[in-house]
Amino acid sequence: MPIRQFQAQHMHAPRDFIMIDSAPICVEIGAGKGKHALLFTREHPESKLIAIERTREKFVAMQKQHQLEGQTNLQTVHADALPWIVHALAPQQVQQFFILYPNPEPHNPAQRWLNMPFFEFLLSRLQVGGQITLASNIPEYIAEAEQQLQEIWKLPYVKEVIASDSARTHFEIKYLERGELCQQLLIQKPENYTTRFDDFQALAGVNIPKSDSAQSDA
Template sequence: MPIRQFQAQRMHAPRDFQMISPDPICVEIGAGKGKHALLFSGQNPEKKLVAIERTREKCLAMHKQHVLEGQANLQPIHADAMPWIVHALNPAQVQQFFILYPNPEPHNPAQRWLNMPFFEFLLSRLQVGGTITLASNIAEYIAEAEQKLIEVWKLPFVKEVIAETSARTHFEIKYLQRGELCQQLIITKPEGYRTRFDDFMPLQGQSAAQQIALTAAPEKAE
C-alpha cells in the first residue's frame, strides 16, 4: 500500500520557536498537564524529555508543577507537535516517543497517528532500537494501529495490557478507575529501517529550493 508523501517543507515554525540541542532526547506528544512527563523525568534523570502540549492552559499547569519539582532534564514546550518536530528534531535523534491516550478522532480517522503520512516523518526522527509507546483505552484504536503497523509501516511491536495500578496520566487514572481496558503498543524501529526523510534536516536555515529538493524524489518506505 503506497504511503502518501508528507509535505514537511510546508510546515511553518511554531510561534516563538527556538531550536534545541541535537543531543539524544525523549519526546512526549500531547503531554497534557505533565503528569507522565514529571514522573518519567524524575525516574530517569539520565534522559532528557521534551514534553509538547498544544493547549495553553494545560501547558501552563505543567510548567507550574515543573517549577515546583525542578527536574533539570524536563523541557515543557507549548506548541503543535507536528511543526515543532519538523523544525526542531534531527534524524535519529529520539530515543523514545510517548503518545499516551491521544484523541481517537472518531469523526476523522485519517487524523489518527498511524493513519497520517506524518507518521513516516516521526519514524525518521527515531533512533534504531528506539521505541514509540502508543496507549489508548479504545480497543478499536489499538486494533487499527496494529493493522497499520503490520500492513503499512511493517514495524515490530508488542501489545500490552496496562496494569490497573498504573497512574501515568490523568486520563489513565480515570479510565482504569472506571474499569476500562487500557492497552499500549510498544513499537520498535529495527536496524536497516528506511524512510523518505532519513536525510531531511530541520527546516531552519534552509532555502525553499533546498527544502523542496529533499522531498522531490520520495522512495517507498521499507
C-alpha cells in the same frame, strides 16, 4: 488505507520557536498537565524529556508543576507537535516517543497517528532501536494501529495490557478506575529501516526525500 506523502517542506516553524541542541532526547506528544513527563524525568534522571502540549491551559498547569518540582532534565514546550518536530528534531535524535491516550478522532480517522502521513516523518526522527509508546483505552484504536503497523509501516511491536494500578496520566487513572481496558503498543524501529525523510532537516536548506516509500530492508 493508503498513506500519502507528508509535505514537511511546507511546515512553518511555530511562533516563538527556539531551536534545541542535537543531543539524544525523549519526546512526549500531547503531554497534557505533565503527570507522565514529571514522573518519567524523576525516575530517569539520566534521560532528557521534551514534553509538548498544544492546549494553553494544560501547558500552563504542566509548567507550574514543573517549576515546583524543578527537574532539570525536563523541557516543556507550548506548540503544535507537528511543525515543532519538523523544525526542532534532527534525524535519528529521539530515543523514545510517548503518545499516551491521544484523541481517537472518531469523526476523522485520517487524523489518527498511524493513519497520518506525518507518522513517516516521526519515524525518521527515531533512533535505530528506539521506541514509540502508543497507549489507548479504545480497543478499536489499538487494533487499527496494529493493522497499520503490519500492513503499511512494517514495524515490529509488542502489545501490552496496562496494569490496573498504573497512574502515568490523569486519563489513565480515570479509565482504569472505571474498569476500562487500557493497552499500549511498544513500537520499535529496526536496523536498516528507511523513510523518505532520513536526510531532511528543515533549517538546513532545501531537502529532497531520497526514496519513494517507507520501507524496511531487514
